[in-house]
Amino acid sequence: MALIQSTLIWVVYAVVVALLVAIASIFVYLYQAPRERSATVSIVCIFTITALLATVLLLPVDIALVSSTTSSKLGRRKEWANDAQVANIVYTLKIVYYSLYSLDAVLCLIVVPFTYFWYEEYDEVAAEEGSQTIGSRFWGAMKYTVAFVFLAVILFLVGFFVPVARDRTGAHYGLEYFKRILEENHGERALTFALGLLITLGILIYILYTAAGLALLPVALIKSAPAVSAPTLTANTASALEQNRERQRQLEGRNAGSTEGLNSKDRRELDALVREERTLVRRERLAAEASGEHSNWLVKTWMKIEAVFRPLKLLGGFILMIIAIVVWISMLLTGIDKAKNSVCKTHCGYILGHTNIINPMNWILVKSSKIFPIDNVIFLILVLLFFFSSVVGMASIGIRFLWLRLFQIRNGHTSPQALLMGTVMLTLMALAINYAIAMMVAPQYAHFGPQTYCDKPLRHPTDQPDCTEHRKLRPCSETADSQAAKNVCTASVGSTFLDTITVNFFFFGVVDFWAQFVFLAVYLIVFVVSLFRVPKLDEYQAEQDAEEEEEEGLLASTGRRFGATWQDITGRPKTNGGSRNGQSAGHNETD
Secondary structure (H helix, E strand, C coil), rough: CCHHHHHHHHHHHHHHHHHHHHHHHHHHHEEEEEHCCCHHHHHHHHHHHHHHHHHHHHHHHHHHHHHHHEECCCCCEECCCCCCHHHHHHHHHHHHHHHHHHHHHHHHHHHHHHHHHHHCCCCHHHHHCCCCCCHHHHHHHHHHHHHHHHHHHHHHHHHCCCCCCCCCCCEEEEEEHHHHCCCCCHHHHHHHHHHHHHHHHHHHHHHHHHHHHHHHHHHHHHCCCCCCHHHHHHHHHHHHHHHHHHHHHHHHHCCCCCCCCCCCCHHHHHHHHHHHHHHHHHHHHHHHHHHCCCCCHHHHHHHHHHCHHHHHHHHHHHHHHHHHHHCCCHHHHHHHHHHHHCCCCCHHHHEEECCCCCCHHHHHHHHHHHCCCCHHHHHHHHHCCCCCCCCHHHHHHHHEEEEEEEEEECCEEEHHHHHHHHHHHHHHHHHHHHHHHHHCCCCHHHCCCCCCCEECCCCCCCCCCCCCCCCEEECCCCCCCCHHHHHHHHCCCCHHHHHHHHHHHHHHHHHHHHHHHHHHHHHHHEEEEHHCCCCCCHHHHHHHHHHHHHHHHHHHHHHHHHHHHHHHCCCCCCCCCHHHHHHHHHHHHCC
16 A cells, blocks of 8 residues: 555656656747747756756655655554655665755756857867867867866755754754764765755845746736637737838839829838838737647647636636735735744754744645645646746746846847856745745745644653544644654654755754745735836837848838848748748739
């Protein structure tokens, strides 16, 4: 029975990871600029996003496995769950956690930077001439990546030798839970230091981007106007564009033999038609993007699903707003509880011994975890809400250094460099989200899930408590130090790893904890402002759009006359828009 249950839990996790691959692929293909698409960049971004989300979503699997060893109704371990079996489950989870965390660190610090420089090193002319080989491009990217390799090595070396938790005189260090945390080797210490630093860096980004996105995402869904049907828009635009060009041909043909050219009335009409043509060409391109032309099957499937659920966008916005408010309240209550009732305050990063204030999200997850896999579904929705909020935050604010904009994240207009930079930021924010959910949103659920123990005296230290007659069930907690709790309760590996960071390196825990209040404040400000003010495009984006419109308008109005000449100069075949213009030119010559 135990083998079947654990196998089922891992199968569900495998299904979730497959779903994450689809989500990451859709995200990358939707945001990439079609003209600058790179297979290497796409693969690295998809793999990195999948790995970081898989790391966060390992927590409910962790909780389900350790909770499967106990009976929450009786407050004791199941018959098959001896110490060896429990130790084997914990050891397996440690291997998976350490592998995923190490993979996330390597991807963030080495692989993604290398891919960035690999893309930058590409020279199309040199590649066509044969002067740039794969080897030269590799070494060109590697010489810049060496700095990041040294950074990763130094980071782990500092974590290997840095002193940890010297002041261990507090009463809390005598508890069994803290004793287990402090029993670690130097390798684990190096990893926890590196991850602690990355989590802290991620939280500094998360308090701005994720908080703003969490407030903007539901409001954007509610306020967004219903999208026009892409096929209808395509048909109407094509018809209007054909009529426009036909009228231009008539005006140009009317004065073809005249030396004076067009009169003032016809000139004004022709100018108006040219401006209208620019708008129609841009609308035609947007309609093609909206209908998924030249996109792969995954993006087209996503667009079909989005079209089906489009009428529910308003309802979905209200539901997400309610969830976000509940999450905000849960984080605030936990923050107050930790600041007031933490067993060690700043010495261990405000670890909460046991929950004193009822937390709605924590209560929902603890209760739902008794029926597998309901809590997995709720947790998945929660993680995706934070993830997409981070994406919305990046799209709204852009990738900046102080007040300077470095890159803009836009649907269908994101360059490969911006996508790689955004992936690094999402990796750091995902680590911060992992901390926030485990420590602030649902701390009891993240540590022990639905586990309970029978609080009765034991005749022998190795006995299991029996509450079949007298129900003295207590929820497992970090401060439960009775022999019955030691024999029954098993903390999740993920929460123990985060607690290890905050206990051994308390400065990380203090910064991470108080930053959550900044997150709550930013969310509240952005949420209130967004209710009364619709976000507007900034000047940079407006100028960029204007330049695109001007470029497309000029190509549309002159393509009929100079299409063949431009093709001879550049040596490139015409794009879809150019082909249509070229066909019109052919009709002009025939007419």
